[in-house]
Amino acid sequence: GNSxxxxxxxxxxxxxAFLTINCxxxxxxxxxxxxxxQYPGEGLQLLLKATKADDKGSNxxxxxxxxxxTTSFHLEKGSxxxxxxxxxxxxxxLNAGNMLTFGGGTRLMVKP
Amino acid sequence: DxxxxxxxxxxxxxxxxxxxxxCEQNLNHDAMYWYRQDPGQGLRLIYYSQIVNDxxxxxxxxxYSVSREKKESFxxxxxxxxxxxxxxxxxxxxxxPAGRDTQYFGPGTRLTVL
Numbered sequence: 001g002n003s004x005x006x007x008x009x010x011x012x013x014x015x016x017a018f019l020t021i022n023c024x025x026x027x028x029x030x031x032x033x034x035x036x037x038q039y040p041g042e043g044l045q046l047l048l049k050a051t052k053a054d055d056k057g058s059n060x061x062x063x064x065x066x067x068x069x070t071t072s073f074h075l076e077k078g079s080x081x082x083x084x085x086x087x088x089x090x091x092x093x094l095n096a097g098n099m100l101t102f103g104g105g106t107r108l109m110v111k112p
Numbered sequence: 113d114x115x116x117x118x119x120x121x122x123x124x125x126x127x128x129x130x131x132x133x134x135c136e137q138n139l140n141h142d143a144m145y146w147y148r149q150d151p152g153q154g155l156r157l158i159y160y161s162q163i164v165n166d167x168x169x170x171x172x173x174x175x176y177s178v179s180r181e182k183k184e185s186f187x188x189x190x191x192x193x194x195x196x197x198x199x200x201x202x203x204x205x206x207x208x209p210a211g212r213d214t215q216y217f218g219p220g221t222r223l224t225v226l
Contacts (some may be wrong), residue, residue, distance in 0.1 A: 001144075004154075036217075041219075041220075042219055042220070043116075043118075043202055043217035043218050043219045043220050044155075044202065044204075044217040045217070046214050046215070046216075049214070081169050089154060089155070098159065099157050099170065100155075100157070100215060102144075102153070102154035102155045102156075103154050104153055104154045105152070105153070
């Protein structure tokens with residue numbers, strides 16, 4: 001079956017530090033990959049996505065590159081802010097399907 | 113403003129009671145979804161609907177029921193058969209299959225069984 005594995009949190013960083021949140025996947029086909037962000041008490045918002053190998057998704061300073069050879073989609077940001085504190089979810093879907101498969105989420109805490 | 117609304121934000125239920133969570137969208141999306149989120153865990157799919165009057169079970173449908181009588185509405189009923197219903201419930205919608213079109217999420221309903 002399909003699955004997504006994320007690094008366990010919480011990840012605690014100082015403001016302006018470099019962020020990496022690891023995400024690897026297993027899938028029976030060629031998935032589309034997503035990063036969602038969840039701020040406290042809220043629903044999920046799409047942060048970025050990539051639909052084929054070597055695509056790079058980017059938004060709000062965050063980036064992730066679809067690496068087929070390593071089945072990975074790691075999230076990076078060069079300089080985090082306190083406002084980036086949230087839970088980040090990696091997810092995949094097979095293009096012909098309707099269901100998102102989520103990782104367990106990684107909590108990011110950014111200290112001033 | 114277009115979006116997804118869920119109500120209520122907080123819901124308390126006594127054991128043995130059924131309870132219905134509301135989800136409404138004005139995005140004109142065909143597909144709608146219900147997810148369950150437990151503390152420190154990812155989201156698990158309960159039910160989804162690709163079109164009016166049709167819905168499919170997700171990974172954890174037992175103890176839940178849904179209906180899709182209108183395009184904009186996809187209510188979820190948590191029945192007394194659900195053994196551990198305390199969780200955060202998220203509704204989502206998309207204009208088409210998730211692989212092609214982004215899923216947009218509502219703000220969620222936190223259900224607590226007393």
